Amino acid sequence: MNTRAASPPAAAPVTGRGIAAWWQATPLTLVFVLFFLIPLGLIGMVSFWDFNEYELLPDFTVKHYLAIFEGCSNTDEMCVTFKTYLSTFKFSFLVWLITLLIGFIVSYFLAFHVRSSNVQTLLFVLCTIPFWTSNVIRMISWVPLLGRNGLVNQSLVGAGLIDTPIEWLLFSDFSVVLAFVHLYTMFMIVPIFNSMMRIDRSLIEAANDSGASAWQTLWHVIVPLCRTGIIIGSIFVITIVMGDFVTIGVMGGQQIASVGKIIQVQTSYLQFPLAAANAVILLLLVLMIIWALTRLVDIRKEL
Amino acid sequence: MSNDKRSAGFWFLALFFAAFVLFLYGPMLVIVVLSFQGPEGGLTFPLRGLSLHWFGKLAEGLGVVDIGAALKRSLGLGLAVMLLTVLFSVLAGLAFRKKLAGGNALFYVVVASLIMPSIIVSLGIGLEFRLLDTGLKWALEFLGMTSTSESYGTSLGLYTSALGAHLTWTLPFGLLIMFAVFNRFNPAFEEAARDLGATPWQALRHVVLPLIAPSVVGIGMFGFTLSWDEIARTSQAIGDVNTLPLELQGLTTTVTTPSIYALGTVTTVISLGVMVLAIGLARWLSKRQQQGKQ
Numbered sequence: 120m121n122t123r124a125a126s127p128p129a130a131a132p133v134t135g136r137g138i139a140a141w142w143q144a145t146p147l148t149l150v151f152v153l154f155f156l157i158p159l160g161l162i163g164m165v166s167f168w169d170f171n172e173y174e175l176l177p178d179f180t181v182k183h184y185l186a187i188f189e190g191c192s193n194t195d196e197m198c199v200t201f202k203t204y205l206s207t208f209k210f211s212f213l214v215w216l217i218t219l220l221i222g223f224i225v226s227y228f229l230a231f232h233v234r235s236s237n238v239q240t241l242l243f244v245l246c247t248i249p250f251w252t253s254n255v256i257r258m259i260s261w262v263p264l265l266g267r268n269g270l271v272n273q274s275l276v277g278a279g280l281i282d283t284p285i286e287w288l289l290f291s292d293f294s295v296v297l298a299f300v301h302l303y304t305m306f307m308i309v310p311i312f313n314s315m316m317r318i319d320r321s322l323i324e325a326a327n328d329s330g331a332s333a334w335q336t337l338w339h340v341i342v343p344l345c346r347t348g349i350i351i352g353s354i355f356v357i358t359i360v361m362g363d364f365v366t367i368g369v370m371g372g373q374q375i376a377s378v379g380k381i382i383q384v385q386t387s388y389l390q391f392p393l394a395a396a397n398a399v400i401l402l403l404l405v406l407m408i409i410w411a412l413t414r415l416v417d418i419r420k421e422l
Numbered sequence: 423m424s425n426d427k428r429s430a431g432f433w434f435l436a437l438f439f440a441a442f443v444l445f446l447y448g449p450m451l452v453i454v455v456l457s458f459q460g461p462e463g464g465l466t467f468p469l470r471g472l473s474l475h476w477f478g479k480l481a482e483g484l485g486v487v488d489i490g491a492a493l494k495r496s497l498g499l500g501l502a503v504m505l506l507t508v509l510f511s512v513l514a515g516l517a518f519r520k521k522l523a524g525g526n527a528l529f530y531v532v533v534a535s536l537i538m539p540s541i542i543v544s545l546g547i548g549l550e551f552r553l554l555d556t557g558l559k560w561a562l563e564f565l566g567m568t569s570t571s572e573s574y575g576t577s578l579g580l581y582t583s584a585l586g587a588h589l590t591w592t593l594p595f596g597l598l599i600m601f602a603v604f605n606r607f608n609p610a611f612e613e614a615a616r617d618l619g620a621t622p623w624q625a626l627r628h629v630v631l632p633l634i635a636p637s638v639v640g641i642g643m644f645g646f647t648l649s650w651d652e653i654a655r656t657s658q659a660i661g662d663v664n665t666l667p668l669e670l671q672g673l674t675t676t677v678t679t680p681s682i683y684a685l686g687t688v689t690t691v692i693s694l695g696v697m698v699l700a701i702g703l704a705r706w707l708s709k710r711q712q713q714g715k716q
Contacts, residue, residue: 139622143517147510147593148528154586155535158546165549174556225442228435242439249446251647252693255670256686260449263456263466270452270467301445333431354537362539365653369674379541379654386545386658395549398542405539 159402166395175391183396203376204404210292210367210377211360214299218356219349221300222307226348227341230315231323243312250305258298258369265289265297290372298370303359307352314348315341350412361405450690457683465680476684484677487669489685496666499580499588500649506585507592507645508638515600516626529597536594540654547587548658551578578661587659588649595648596641603637632711636704643700647693 169178191198197205225246233239249257264270265288272284287293318341326336342349364379378401385394456463460471483489518525535543554577562571577583611633615625631638653667660668666689673682 140517140520140522143513144522144525144528147514147532147597150510150586150589150593151528151531151535154547154550154590155538155543156531158543158550161549161553162542162546165553175553221442224435224438228439232432232435245443246446248694248697249450251643251651251697252450252690253651253667253670253686255651255653255667255674256453256690257450259674259682259686260453263452264449266466268466273467301449304442358537358539362541363654364541365657365671369671373675379539382541382545383657386548391545391549391552394545398545401539402542405537409537 162395162398162402165392166399168392168395170390170392183393184400186393187396187400199376203378203381206376207361207378210295210299210363211357213296214303214360215353215356217296217300218304218307219353221304222311222352223345223349225304226308226312226315226345227337229312230318231341243308246308247305254302254365255369257302258366261294261298261301261370262289265294290370290374292371292375295367295370295375298366299360299363302366303356306355306359307349310351310355311345311348314345318344354409354412357408358405361408362401453683453686454690456680457687459680459683463680465678465683476680477688479679479681480684480688484673484681484685487673489666489669492664492666492669493688495580495663496650499584499665500646502581502585503588503592503649504642504645506589507596508642510589510593511596511600511641512634512638514597515604516630518597518601519604532594532597535590536598540591541658543590544587544655544658547583547655548578551576551583551659576661578659580660580663580665583659583661584656584665587655588652591652591655592645592648595644599637599641599644600634603634607633632707635707635711639700639704639707643696646696650689650693650696 165175166183167179167181169176169180169182187200189198191201229239229242229246233242262269266272267284267286267289269288271288272281275281276284322340322344323336326340331339362379364377364383367375367377368380378397382394382397382401385391385397455469456465456467457476458472458474459469459476460473461475463470480489514528518529522528555574558577559571559574562568562574607630611629612625615629616622620628651667652665653671656665656668664672670682670685670689673685
């Protein structure tokens with residue numbers, strides 16, 4: 120101990136620690152450089168390349184971007200690209216709204232109405248377990264319920280409420296939204312619940328004592344204090360839906376267009392420059408949304 | 423909220439919560455039940471007897487898809503992803519506790535990877551490895567090794583591109599968990615160890631690691647289960663072979679028998695099994711810790 124205390128200036132250990140920190144962070148940094156930053160850079164680069172049936176041809180051309188927006192200046196009829204984005208935005212908005220409502224109510228119940236902290240943890244874990252199981256399984260698990268001869272139609276016909284089975288329950292916009300909500304409400308619950316658990320309970324008592332109704336406390340105290348959680352959850356849900364192609368594919372019966380699906384199809388035909396140009400546009404849009412949302416919050420303080 | 427009698431609001435919310443849980447688990451239960459459908463049964467109710475018939479069919483393989491091989495590939499990849507996620511997250515978590523130049527930038531890159539649409543990440547990695555192939559072939563020919571160049575396949579694969587793709591998805595969770603752990607970590611234990619003459623390595627090995635062990639198990643569980651079910655990031659970043667969830671996604675349009683439900687039951691049981699194992703291990707570790715303190 121004495122030798123340590125007597126050992127020379129603080130500068131040496133500090134650099135030593137700096138170097139230790141540096142090599143400890145290296146493996147993780149390398150993964151993100153190799154499998155995230157470089158690939159993103161390559162997407163940007165290849166989006167300006169040309170291609171034929173066999174290979175990619177280095178070039179600098181904006182024709183893929185032009186091709187994507189071809190016909191979009193036509194005001195009479197919307198072009199395919201705008202239609203696809205509009206449909207993707209529609210799904211994002213609907214799913215965001217529904218998951219936010221459900222996520223908020225569920226978190227509010229867990230955080231403020233469940234008194235025992237053991238029960239609270241148990242119920243919270245109950246909500247998150249499905250997140251660790253297969254998404255595709257969770258999607259196809261709706262088939263026996265919503266299909267033409269599914270449980271819902273059987274019951275409705277059996278009860279005499281309808282004569283012929285409802286067709287729009289499965290492989291439709293409805294089933295896509297339903298599956299998104301089923302899969303991703305968890306992404307709202309976790310951050311909102313986390314924010315709620317950090318609210319100082321005395322603030323709520325103060326609001327009660329000052330004569331605020333339950334609604335007033337909710338709207339003027341709890342909601343503003345959950346802002347961070349709400350924003351983080353919103354970022355997750357919106358970015359997931361914006362880039363999705365699996366859920367829309369499976370639940371839409373491969374009939375509904377989405378931006379992610381366009382990219383996937385173009386990749387499978389090896390039209391990499393086109394796919395890359397589409398990815399750049401999607402990326403810019405998503406970045407704009409995230410930028411707008413993150414300006415309101417510092418994620419690091421929330422952990 | 424502190425009065426003893428539950429309000430009407432409470433019951434409304436409790437009912438809402440119960441409905442939500444039913445919404446989460448109901449469909450999955452239906453799948454499990456229907457996977458035990460009798461041999462004459464179909465994709466929907468009614469159940470025509472109970473049997474293991476469709477599990478047997480699954481074991482024989484579905485069409486051209488070799489389920490057993492895909493299962494083994496996914497297990498292997500999941501384990502590799504789990505180990506690397508734990509190792510890299512813990513190391514980086516330790517690094518972030520010190521002065522780390524560029525730490526902020528790294529943090530934002532990690533968060534960006536978490537919220538980046540998976541199709542973009544996947545496309546980028548696929549492109550990267552294809553360009554690498556082109557580059558390698560060109561280099562081999564340039565060096566006059568034409569035969570090697572012709573026999574060269576692709577660098578895309580399970581333990582190259584797909585492994586990397588999975589890590590971009592699991593590592594952010596791992597690092598965020600490490601942040602949460604160290605934000606609540608009491609540095610006094612470490613300081614005490616250092617004051618008692620422990621080297622940094624000893625302090626890490628005998629003080630810090632045992633304290634964070636339960637959370638590290640949690641990171642491992644994230645690593646495995648997220649990899650086990652990953653589709654979007656793997657889709658464009660894997661070569662000729664497929665992982666189990668990718669095969670499963672393909673099967674949703676072609677298989678019209680309850681075999682697919684049997685497959686769903688099997689993968690879900692594996693996910694749940696890993697979770698139970700992880701929770702058990704984490705509890706055992708923290709219990710041992712409690713006993714150590716006494």
